[in-house]
Amino acid sequence: MASKAPERTDTADFAQVPDREGMFGEYGGRYVAETLIEPLAQLEAAYFKFREDPGFVAEFEADLSHYVGRPSPLYHAQRLSEKHGGAQIYLKREDLNHTGAHKINNTVGQALLAKRMNKSRIIAETGAGQHGVATATVAARLGLECVVYMGEEDIRRQAPNVYRMRLLGAEVVPVRSGSKTLKDALNEALRDWVTHVDTTFYIIGTVAGPHPYPVLVRDFQTVIGREAKSQLEAMTGSLPDALVACVGGGSNAIGLFYPFLEHEQVQMYGVEAAGLGLDTQKHSAPLNTGKPGVLHGNRTYLMEDENGQIIETHSISAGLDYPGVGPEHAWLKDIGRVQYESVTDEQALAAFHELTRVEGIIPALESSHALAYALQLAAGMSPQQTIVVNLSGRGDKDINTVADIEGIEL
Amino acid sequence: MSRIRECFDALARQGRKALVPYITAGDPHPEHTVALMHTLVEAGADMIELGVPFSDPMADGPVIQAACERALAHHTSLRDTLDMVRHFRERDSRTPVILMGYQNPVEVLGTSEFARLAVQSQADGVLTVDLPLEQAGPALATYREHDLDTVFLIAPTTSDARIKKICEAASGLIYYVSLKGVTGAGHMDISEVKNKVREIRQHSTLPVGVGFGVQDAESARAVASVADAVIVGSALIRQIETYLSDPDTMKKKVAALVKDLRGALDHDLAEAGRSATSA
Numbered sequence: 001m002a003s004k005a006p007e008r009t010d011t012a013d014f015a016q017v018p019d020r021e022g023m024f025g026e027y028g029g030r031y032v033a034e035t036l037i038e039p040l041a042q043l044e045a046a047y048f049k050f051r052e053d054p055g056f057v058a059e060f061e062a063d064l065s066h067y068v069g070r071p072s073p074l075y076h077a078q079r080l081s082e083k084h085g086g087a088q089i090y091l092k093r094e095d096l097n098h099t100g101a102h103k104i105n106n107t108v109g110q111a112l113l114a115k116r117m118n119k120s121r122i123i124a125e126t127g128a129g130q131h132g133v134a135t136a137t138v139a140a141r142l143g144l145e146c147v148v149y150m151g152e153e154d155i156r157r158q159a160p161n162v163y164r165m166r167l168l169g170a171e172v173v174p175v176r177s178g179s180k181t182l183k184d185a186l187n188e189a190l191r192d193w194v195t196h197v198d199t200t201f202y203i204i205g206t207v208a209g210p211h212p213y214p215v216l217v218r219d220f221q222t223v224i225g226r227e228a229k230s231q232l233e234a235m236t237g238s239l240p241d242a243l244v245a246c247v248g249g250g251s252n253a254i255g256l257f258y259p260f261l262e263h264e265q266v267q268m269y270g271v272e273a274a275g276l277g278l279d280t281q282k283h284s285a286p287l288n289t290g291k292p293g294v295l296h297g298n299r300t301y302l303m304e305d306e307n308g309q310i311i312e313t314h315s316i317s318a319g320l321d322y323p324g325v326g327p328e329h330a331w332l333k334d335i336g337r338v339q340y341e342s343v344t345d346e347q348a349l350a351a352f353h354e355l356t357r358v359e360g361i362i363p364a365l366e367s368s369h370a371l372a373y374a375l376q377l378a379a380g381m382s383p384q385q386t387i388v389v390n391l392s393g394r395g396d397k398d399i400n401t402v403a404d405i406e407g408i409e410l
Numbered sequence: 411m412s413r414i415r416e417c418f419d420a421l422a423r424q425g426r427k428a429l430v431p432y433i434t435a436g437d438p439h440p441e442h443t444v445a446l447m448h449t450l451v452e453a454g455a456d457m458i459e460l461g462v463p464f465s466d467p468m469a470d471g472p473v474i475q476a477a478c479e480r481a482l483a484h485h486t487s488l489r490d491t492l493d494m495v496r497h498f499r500e501r502d503s504r505t506p507v508i509l510m511g512y513q514n515p516v517e518v519l520g521t522s523e524f525a526r527l528a529v530q531s532q533a534d535g536v537l538t539v540d541l542p543l544e545q546a547g548p549a550l551a552t553y554r555e556h557d558l559d560t561v562f563l564i565a566p567t568t569s570d571a572r573i574k575k576i577c578e579a580a581s582g583l584i585y586y587v588s589l590k591g592v593t594g595a596g597h598m599d600i601s602e603v604k605n606k607v608r609e610i611r612q613h614s615t616l617p618v619g620v621g622f623g624v625q626d627a628e629s630a631r632a633v634a635s636v637a638d639a640v641i642v643g644s645a646l647i648r649q650i651e652t653y654l655s656d657p658d659t660m661k662k663k664v665a666a667l668v669k670d671l672r673g674a675l676d677h678d679l680a681e682a683g684r685s686a687t688s689a
Contacts, residue, residue, distance in 0.1 A: 021544060031513060031540045033469040035565035035590055037572070177475050178465060187468045194469070195591040197567065294513040294540065295466060307487040308518035309465040 022211020027327035087381035101393030109220035114201035127182030128318035129161025131205030206249025207326030210297030221255025273315035317365035364393030432643030436486025454672030462511030471594035535559035594644025598623030627674035
């Protein structure tokens with residue numbers, strides 16, 4: 001298919017990770033209390049079985065086409081490319097999916113798995129509310145009970161998504177422990193799971209958590225990269241020169257990157273949230289500034305203090321406001337396959353306005369981080385080169401945040 | 411012989427069961443922890459499980475979460491916790507202390523350094539909640555080298571094959587989690603506990619402690635009838651939480667609860683004693 005022959009890099013065999021213990025090099029694993037070991041083993045066995053089951057795969061693909069609305073377009077942002085005077089920028093339009101972000105790819109897959117495993121109850125954690133909405137959506141469609149854990153602070157910041165989840169029939173439970181944000185919602189979901197493990201399926205929203213979640217979520221998200229690859233091939237006849245995606249937990253990034261990993265000529269950039277700046281304490285960039293440790297069931301890079309306590313993070317975008325990152329990203333950083341950069345709140349906000357005004361697309365603040373970095377990158381490249389940016393979500397959910405910052409009352 | 415082993419042997423000779431209270435180091439204030447530990451022992455505790463505070467205690471219920479938050483408000487670290495054990499040992503060289511916590515603070519200190527300091531402060535065992543057998547390899551070797559007992563959890567969901575493996579790796583005691591849930595939950599089923607403890611005993615001669623769901627004297631007595639040790643955390647910490655502003659009353663209430671639990675554990679022993687005398 002691709003005009004350039006696929007090449008394996010010498011450094012790693014990307015199909016061989018994670019290993020049987022769920023390790024990506026020294027990252028990943030299953031760092032949970034004993035009660036969850038057996039349920040995770042059951043989930044792993046079920047997933048590896050159904051992954052090979054043509055019936056399951058066909059149902060997943062049909063749902064992606066008819067319910068999610070895939071394939072999502074790959075859009076050549078010509079005006080933006082010309083204005084910034086460098087590489088051609090292509091946007092992978094995950095914002096056009098049902099519910100407005102890439103999150104639904106994964107929840108559709110996990111919900112099918114829950115149904116196959118005869119679980120009657122779905123739980124999830126959510127930060128910005130996008131994963132919560134995507135989970136409540138699939139639960140409604142399958143008639144499953146749904147409980148979403150959300151930090152009290154996030155509930156305040158994301159009222160429209162909270163209402164959306166409630167409309168869909170989900171119970172949204174405020175989490176008041178710790179920093180009252182995403183990381184605490186994840187703790188609370190794990191506590192719920194351990195208590196109702198016989199009846200409940202826990203839909204984790206990102207490529208983190210204990211094995212098999214990082215591999216399972218990755219697999220459900222790689223549709224992004226597979227489509228982008230064939231779409232760009234059809235449009236330009238070649239592979240992209242660079243890929244750019246934002247990284248919080250990292251599910252949209254791994255979804256785009258994974259099918260390209262073996263093509264070593266494709267440069268990849270994961271963009272973390274630098275918040276008010278990496279030199280302040282107010283950011284969410286564990287790959288740029290953190291150290292490896294253990295949180296939420298996996299070993300990965302973390303933002304922590306000198307005693308190993310997890311510290312509060314900051315980003316203008318709630319979806320990137322997380323102190324850890326998926327273990328596969330930790331590994332890809334260490335082996336040098338992906339470069340992890342960062343973008344401040346201010347830069348992301350500028351990119352948000354730029355895309356809105358130049359292309360008529362309002363991007364999510366998360367995706368605006370990827371966009372901001374892509375614009376810098378494009379400027380240093382030639383017009384014959386191409387960049388694919390994962391436009392992971394739409395920005396309608398963020399208009400209150402942006403208006404607030406700019407002192408506008410809606 | 412390890413302090414934990416000695417303690418269980420002595421109790422076995424008396425036909426008694428171990429009472430193991432849990433408190434979180436640094437809760438409600440780092441200055442109170444050592445005194446509270448002595449209070450626990452004076453009131454009838456045989457061993458102490460000392461919690462190392464962590465920002466994200468995912469296996470703990472709301473009561474112990476709040477205890478961690480209070481301890482962390484005073485920046486109680488793993489090093490501070492080990493210092494508390496060292497101070498405790500100045501007046502008590504007999505009561506075993508098991509450190510219970512999560513892996514990340516250990517990672518930051520380094521497993522070897524942690525083990526070295528734990529031995530230096532005369533702690534006896536380590537239980538890392540989020541370090542199941544499969545991930546424990548290197549840490550297990552380090553703790554063994556330092557003669558620290560390695561305590562593992564077994565849960566209602568643990569398969570028979572896995573129980574066997576855990577029993578082979580464990581030392582000191584086995585900690586059976588009495589219910590599917592977090593610490594302090596209230597839905598323990600004693601007949602299920604009894605069956606699982608019996609299963610564990612088929613694979614190990616180590617003493618079996620039961621915790622997570624022990625609420626009061628009644629459930630403590632029920633657990634003591636099927637296990638070797640009764641572990642009580644949230645119920646005690648509720649007393650600490652209730653009397654935060656009044657440390658003297660707090661100590662008295664904690665002591666009263668421990669005495670109450672002790673009485674419940676020794677009740678059957680006293681009954682046996684009475685019937686032996688009258689016979």
